[in-house]
Amino acid sequence: MKKLLPTSTAGSLPKPSWIAEPEKLWSPWKLEGEALQQAKRDALLLSLIEQEAAGIDIVSDGEQTRQHFVTTFIEHLTGVDFEKRETVRIRDRYDASVPTVFDAVSRERPVFVEDAKFLRKHTKKPIKWALPGPMTMIDTLYDDYYKSREKLAWEFAKILNQEAKELEAAGVDIIQFDEPAFNVFFDEVNDWGIATLERAIEGLKCETAVHICYGYGIKANTDWKKTLGSEWRQYEESFPKLQQSKIDIISLECQNSHVPMDLIELIRGKKVMVGAIDVATNQIETAEEVAETLRRALQFVDADKLYPSTNCGMTPLSRTVANGKLRALSAGAEIVRQELTQ
């Protein structure tokens, strides 16, 4: 029988201090050339060992080989000029200097496939691999070529599909698309956001997930959250159509957030990665706190479809805190697993 409540993380894990400055988002690499390539592999292996030691059931690369969850993927594509930068509003929330699309975008070589093969070789556990979603990719660029968010999203969806198929062939069990933009651009989500996501998973036999969150615990995000009121109902906009979509798993944040838990009812039938770990605080949850969040979620999701997880990535946290949180996640899931099988 399949293990109930398999645990995983929503995304990134902290990097060791010898490869990038710790507790900092998008921290630049400390090494270069061959030394950096070797160090990335070492960091990936270490992240795997720490996840396994903490009892995480579905493991990942901890995003150890990427500086940024979107731009590292885009850096490998043609048609984007990283020298030519423009300032744009990201997620309608904060300004950032981003690269420019100046020509047709294409993927001339695999991006993460070698990393995935490396991870596969070192673990027997199921692997989940995160890729940026099409809408979040276009929201992190200045488009001087297609002049249409939708057109560029369809191009990225095709490219993501090529990468996803090779990741699947490399032995990845679940491919996750990160779409924080789904919590912001509701009309676009329903017009073409979910459709482009389905294009990205076309023909895949492995499981697929979409991660929709309120972001890392950075100031621009915590300031934004303060404007959202006492009930965060953003998921209400995308969930009905996602419930009808071909995506298998939906990843959302719950711990310490103002998301009304009953919104999960809107995706009944889907597997749900419930964020039971807050990534915006250094306070490590107790196992009982995690268990309580999972018990509440169980009112709206069947036990065999509940995947305990983190709210988002943990890159900006210290390794000690992140490891503590991984252990709390495992311990909390185990409490509820025992209750379910009694």
Ligand SMILES: [Zn+2]
């Ligand atoms: Zn996230």
